[in-house]
Amino acid sequence: MTLPAVDKREQPEHEHGSPSRAFRSKSAAGFIAGLALVALFALVRVLAPSTPENFGLPNAARDFATLSISVVVESLPFVFLGIVLSIAVQVWLPEGMLLRRLPRSPVPRRLVLSVLGMLLPVCECGNVPLARGLVVKGLTVAESMTFLFAAPILNPVTIVTTAQAFGWDNGILVSRVLGGFFIANLVGWIYSRHPRPQDLLTARFQETCNIADHHDGAAGRVRRSVQMFSQETRAMMPALFIGAGMAGLIQVAVSREVLVALGSNPVWSVLALMLLAFVVAICSNVDAFFILSFGATFMPGGIVAFLVFGPMIDVKMLALMRTTFTAKTLLQLSLLVALCAAVLGLAVNYGH
Amino acid sequence: MVIRRLVGRWQGVVLSLIGLTATIWLGLTGQLALYIHPRYFVFTVITVIMAVIAGVLALAAFAFAPTAQDGHGHEHGDEPGSRWGWLWPVGSVLTIVAAVVALLILPPSTLTTATVAQRDLNGSASALTLKAPALPGKGDYSAFTVRDWASLLRSGAGQDFFADKTATVTGFISADKTDPNVFFVTRFVVTCCAVDAQPIGVPVYHPGWQNEFKTDSWVTVTSSFRANPNAASREAIVLIPDSIKPTTQPAQPYVY
Numbered sequence: 001m002t003l004p005a006v007d008k009r010e011q012p013e014h015e016h017g018s019p020s021r022a023f024r025s026k027s028a029a030g031f032i033a034g035l036a037l038v039a040l041f042a043l044v045r046v047l048a049p050s051t052p053e054n055f056g057l058p059n060a061a062r063d064f065a066t067l068s069i070s071v072v073v074e075s076l077p078f079v080f081l082g083i084v085l086s087i088a089v090q091v092w093l094p095e096g097m098l099l100r101r102l103p104r105s106p107v108p109r110r111l112v113l114s115v116l117g118m119l120l121p122v123c124e125c126g127n128v129p130l131a132r133g134l135v136v137k138g139l140t141v142a143e144s145m146t147f148l149f150a151a152p153i154l155n156p157v158t159i160v161t162t163a164q165a166f167g168w169d170n171g172i173l174v175s176r177v178l179g180g181f182f183i184a185n186l187v188g189w190i191y192s193r194h195p196r197p198q199d200l201l202t203a204r205f206q207e208t209c210n211i212a213d214h215h216d217g218a219a220g221r222v223r224r225s226v227q228m229f230s231q232e233t234r235a236m237m238p239a240l241f242i243g244a245g246m247a248g249l250i251q252v253a254v255s256r257e258v259l260v261a262l263g264s265n266p267v268w269s270v271l272a273l274m275l276l277a278f279v280v281a282i283c284s285n286v287d288a289f290f291i292l293s294f295g296a297t298f299m300p301g302g303i304v305a306f307l308v309f310g311p312m313i314d315v316k317m318l319a320l321m322r323t324t325f326t327a328k329t330l331l332q333l334s335l336l337v338a339l340c341a342a343v344l345g346l347a348v349n350y351g352h
Numbered sequence: 353m354v355i356r357r358l359v360g361r362w363q364g365v366v367l368s369l370i371g372l373t374a375t376i377w378l379g380l381t382g383q384l385a386l387y388i389h390p391r392y393f394v395f396t397v398i399t400v401i402m403a404v405i406a407g408v409l410a411l412a413a414f415a416f417a418p419t420a421q422d423g424h425g426h427e428h429g430d431e432p433g434s435r436w437g438w439l440w441p442v443g444s445v446l447t448i449v450a451a452v453v454a455l456l457i458l459p460p461s462t463l464t465t466a467t468v469a470q471r472d473l474n475g476s477a478s479a480l481t482l483k484a485p486a487l488p489g490k491g492d493y494s495a496f497t498v499r500d501w502a503s504l505l506r507s508g509a510g511q512d513f514f515a516d517k518t519a520t521v522t523g524f525i526s527a528d529k530t531d532p533n534v535f536f537v538t539r540f541v542v543t544c545c546a547v548d549a550q551p552i553g554v555p556v557y558h559p560g561w562q563n564e565f566k567t568d569s570w571v572t573v574t575s576s577f578r579a580n581p582n583a584a585s586r587e588a589i590v591l592i593p594d595s596i597k598p599t600t601q602p603a604q605p606y607v608y
Contacts, residue, residue, distance in 0.1 A: 027415035027416060028415070030414040030415045030416070031411060031412075031414055031415040033414055034369075034410065034411040034413070034414030034415070035411065037366070037369060037414075038369055038373060038411075041369060041370055041373040041452075041456055042373055042377065044452070044456045044457065045373060045374065045377045045455075045456045046377070048456065048457045048458075048459065049459060050459050051459060058466075059464040059465060059466035059568065060466045062461050062464055062466075063463050063464055063466045063467045065454055065458055065461070066386070066387070066460075066461055066462065066463055066546055067463075067467075067546060067547055068454065069374075069387055069454055069455060069460075070387040070388070070545045070546035070547050071545075071547060072371060072454075072455070073371075073374075073375055073378070073384070073387045073388060073545070074387070074388060074395070074544070074545045074547070076371045076372075076375060076399075076402075077375075077395065077398045077399040077401075077402040077403070078398065080368075080402040080403075080405065080406040081398060081402055083406075084402070084405055084406075084409075223416055225409070226409055226412040226413050226415075226416045227413075227416065229365075229406075229409040229410070229412075229413060230361070230362075230364055230365050230410075230413040231364070232364070233364030233365055233367065233368045233410075234360070234361075234363050234364030234365075235364065236364065237363070237364045237367035237368055237371070238363060238364070238367065238443075238444065238447045241367060241447050241450065241451055242447065245450070247547070251470070251547070252466065252467075252470065254470075255469075255470050280547055280548070281547075282544065282545075282547055282548060283544075286543070286544040286545075289543040289544055289548070290543060290544060290547075290548040292543075
């Protein structure tokens with residue numbers, strides 16, 4: 001979709017006569033500058049010394065780098081996927097095509113939004129740019145939260161991997177899917193009652209919403225897609241790198257043995273695993289396999305709490321969501337979701 | 353202020369290009385497996401598609417640098433009215449520098465014993481679940497890996513079972529926290545990416561190993577299993593090798 005579109009970019013500019021030539025030489029220069037930058041990066045990468053010993057870094061620092069890079073490498077394609085989908089929704093879908101088909105009354109509208117994730121197999125990091133795009137298109141803030149929290153759990157890849165990891169054991173799969181669905185809708189309902197939903201958003205993102213109201217032809221769209229890409233990466237990339245750095249740092253600093261030791265107590269297993277979910281910031285598509293490796297140590301309620309809380313709130317997600325929501329809102333959201341996930345986990349533990 | 357505007361406009365695209373360059377380079381040099389499970393197929397497909405699309409868009413962003421008349425309103429790099437506004441461009445530059453150092457300059461590396469210490473060695477259940485067909489019918493245990501032996505040891509098979517068996521295992525050395533005479537031949541088991549790596553290991557009894565080897569160095573040990581001469585040790589059954597061969601880090605340092 002995007003590839004052929006790029007080549008068409010200059011066509012409408014011909015109408016303007018001479019400015020188009022200046023524009024064209026300017027974009028050629030820009031393009032060459034971009035290529036030069038990529039070449040520079042590739043050169044640095046290839047020429048950099050290849051043995052870790054050259055740097056004499058202590059083990060902890062090396063592992064910090066390895067873990068952070070691992071988070072970046074794992075999330076990067078999904079963040080791009082989210083941005084591309086967000087651009088598609090904002091620029092290429094006919095006006096209102098997605099949102100017009102949703103039910104009008106708020107509760108069923110949020111119910112439908114929370115299963116929208118079924119169509120978009122993006123994990124949580126990709127959902128942030130997509131949710132931003134939907135808000136720009138006219139989704140309310142509360143509805144965007146419902147989508148943001150439900151989509152990574154009610155997502156075909158996540159459901160399949162969870163089923164592969166746990167099957168129907170202990171109702172882990174069912175509790176995860178229904179629990180995630182319920183919490184997402186509860187959060188949406190609570191925030192739909194907020195008197196001034198605009199206040200939940202950062203000033204910077206409100207600005208993005210305001211300037212997004214262009215209407216232009218197909219050629220302008222290509223241009224706008226590219227602009228939007230640079231705008232969204234500007235918001236997402238620093239957040240991703242900072243979030244990954246924090247995830248790496250905490251993992252090097254916090255001993256996992258302590259968390260694992262708490263695993264067999266019905267109350268502590270829930271809290272310890274929620275903390276673990278917050279810290280490891282692993283993608284919802286594969287977190288079931290990760291926690292399966294602790295399966296024998298932890299009680300099922302703890303695992304459910306991990307699988308529900310992790311996709312919604314973790315260090316990386318907070319950094320990504322901070323691009324959109326105010327710090328106060330995120331604090332409230334974290335507490336609310338943590339409370340719900342804890343209640344769900346305890347219910348599973350004591351219900352068996 | 354020029355720097356602030358430049359950084360504000362190009363930070364995202366530049367960080368994207370750094371990430372893409374690093375990922376593609378890791379993929380081409382076969383080192384992606386240091387960070388990601390190599391059979392994580394969905395990931396690979398999405399990565400390739402997204403690398404192409406994002407690469408095209410990022411380069412197009414350079415070609416479409418906003419001109420004077422349509423640059424309006426886009427350039428508020430900092431939170432309006434903030435006293436700490438100057439921190440924003442500084443932080444942005446630092447993020448880019450950190451990304452260049454981490455992704456483009458630092459050599460890719462495996463996890464080390466620092467992480468073994470953080471995560472319970474042999475503490476993970478599924479990393480040590482032996483697949484049934486892995487057990488050979490009669491006697492041929494030569495293909496057994498660190499993971500297989502660690503699983504067998506954990507499964508509680510008795511000394512009789514191990515009495516006539518010889519293991520050849522390769523891994524890096526990590527110290528036993530409780531017994532100074534024992535080290536572990538260690539590997540990480542990875543299910544998705546390095547973040548979820550679980551250390552596993554086979555105990556080797558070799559008093560004074562600290563004088564011969566450094567932790568984190570890779571070795572191949574061939575030996576039969578014996579009862580640990582130190583009865584108080586947590587590891588009842590250990591390898592007691594005659595010789596330990598130093599080796600280099602294998603191409604696939606993790607086990608899956």
